Amino acid sequence: MLTTLGAVPDPAPRSPKAEQTRTAIAEAAMRLFRAEGYDRTTMRAIAREAGVSVGNAYYYFGSKEHLVQAFYDRMQVEHAAAAERVLAEERTFEARLRGVLLAWLDVARPHHAFAGQFFRNAADPASPLSPFSPESAPAREASVAVFEQVVAGSDLKVAAGLRRELPELLWLAQMGVVLFWVYDTSPDQQRSRVLVERVVPVVDRLARLSRLPVVRGVVDDVVGLVGALRAP
Amino acid sequence: MLTTLGAVPDPAPRSPKAEQTRTAIAEAAMRLFRAEGYDRTTMRAIAREAGVSVGNAYYYFGSKEHLVQAFYDRMQVEHAAAAERVLAEERTFEARLRGVLLAWLDVARPHHAFAGQFFRNAADPASPLSPFSPESAPAREASVAVFEQVVAGSDLKVAAGLRRELPELLWLAQMGVVLFWVYDTSPDQQRSRVLVERVVPVVDRLARLSRLPVVRGVVDDVVGLVGALRAP
DNA sequence: GCGAAGTTTTGAACACGTTCAAGACGGTCG
DNA sequence: CGACCGTCTTGAACGTGTTCAAAACTTCGC
Numbered sequence A, B: 001m002l003t004t005l006g007a008v009p010d011p012a013p014r015s016p017k018a019e020q021t022r023t024a025i026a027e028a029a030m031r032l033f034r035a036e037g038y039d040r041t042t043m044r045a046i047a048r049e050a051g052v053s054v055g056n057a058y059y060y061f062g063s064k065e066h067l068v069q070a071f072y073d074r075m076q077v078e079h080a081a082a083a084e085r086v087l088a089e090e091r092t093f094e095a096r097l098r099g100v101l102l103a104w105l106d107v108a109r110p111h112h113a114f115a116g117q118f119f120r121n122a123a124d125p126a127s128p129l130s131p132f133s134p135e136s137a138p139a140r141e142a143s144v145a146v147f148e149q150v151v152a153g154s155d156l157k158v159a160a161g162l163r164r165e166l167p168e169l170l171w172l173a174q175m176g177v178v179l180f181w182v183y184d185t186s187p188d189q190q191r192s193r194v195l196v197e198r199v200v201p202v203v204d205r206l207a208r209l210s211r212l213p214v215v216r217g218v219v220d221d222v223v224g225l226v227g228a229l230r231a232p
Numbered sequence C: 001g002c003g004a005a006g007t008t009t010t011g012a013a014c015a016c017g018t019t020c021a022a023g024a025c026g027g028t029c030g
Numbered sequence D: 001c002g003a004c005c006g007t008c009t010t011g012a013a014c015g016t017g018t019t020c021a022a023a024a025c026t027t028c029g030c
Helices: A016-036 A041-050 A055-059 A066-089 A093-122 A134-152 A160-183 A188-210 A211-232 B014-035 B044-048 B054-060 B066-090 B093-122 B133-152 B158-181 B187-209 B213-230
Strands: none
Touching: A016 A066, A016 A093, A016 A211, A016 B054, A016 B066, A055 B133, A066 A093, A066 A134, A093 A134, A093 A160, A093 A188, A093 B044, A134 A160, A134 A211, A160 A188, A160 A211, A188 B044, A211 B158, B014 B044, B014 B066, B014 B093, B044 B054, B066 B093, B066 B133, B093 B133, B093 B158, B093 B187, B158 B187
């Protein structure tokens, strides 16, 4: 989810002066979130740090939650860049998938402490920060596109029906990794790395087995399921 | 998760009078949550409805979140009872699993509207309402026990390594269903029913395939993974 | 320059969850 | 009965996110 939360423009600033104020507020928020955590950072403190009034912060950002999206966007961009480096290097599906998932963990590591705090908001289906919300559709699609690259540039051959759904399924798997990571209290979230290291071979084997006649039935079930659940 | 959140005793009331006050507060909260939703129900309103002061509500319940646990407990008990009825009827693994999962949807249906609102809290790893928190360990174990029954009383034969982990894996699958349900906006959450109807056969087939030599490798991987992730 | 129509900025005010010092109650022992 | 002690209850007060009417500033046609 954290990968996928999109930019909501809020009132697009008209003058360059306004743009300056806007980024001043966003950056003050960043600094304080990083230093103090989400909950312990107050809107008043953000305004003070940015040298504006609290009302002004609300002029640019609809809520405290909205200030988090800048954070998300930065992470998303960083991850996309890191993923690109991985995909230029690796050719096997297994290595590409592992690399992309581990890259996310690398990008996210410095932010683990407060991630849980605003993850709470992302988990609210009604929140614009939810990975399934319309607001985050662009970022979500960008993220699915990365996994499309993971598959497209690889040596993997899978059943045709599965092939179409695979990028989205991998994105879902990544959401699973994120969920696990949020709950991961091991030092430096090493456990999440273990999770990736061990889940990736399983996914690889499952995908390759998908062309086996015995397994075919299950695969069709899964694909049908995903299809049935997508459309309204 | 909603199944699994356990009772935190708070200060156990000493006198019957106190017990009366405590339940008055809990029931007032129930009524208002049901009528107005979680967010729009204020602690002041709960206290007024219960005929006590706001400070008194905090004497019995550490926070607004804690008031939700009574809700969870009620659902957990209802679900356990419903599950028992199903398990008395059905013998095949598939039917037992389906019945238990659908029973949860039945129990939960009236509460869908506000479930999302407090699910936000449950998703916070630091919250006592999180399904992985120590506070909810008892309820979680009770819920895993239900799935142990699902397997134990059935016709299912699976690989030995998997057999041990299966109840917990099924519990995790149920958490997945809950997650889906929370996000489900279809009328009466019919989509969640479809999910269950279609996922259960897949799980059944996968479990039975687990003894096949080709699939065996994947199964061992999964089991090893779960084991590796459990201990600190 | 001048006034009008935006745009940006302000800070007091609101409602909420939560805390806490103080008091009321209820049983028990001398 | 009376003084005491732990349980229970109160409501004012605090700090928070958020709102809003008003003020300041900017831009532009005239």
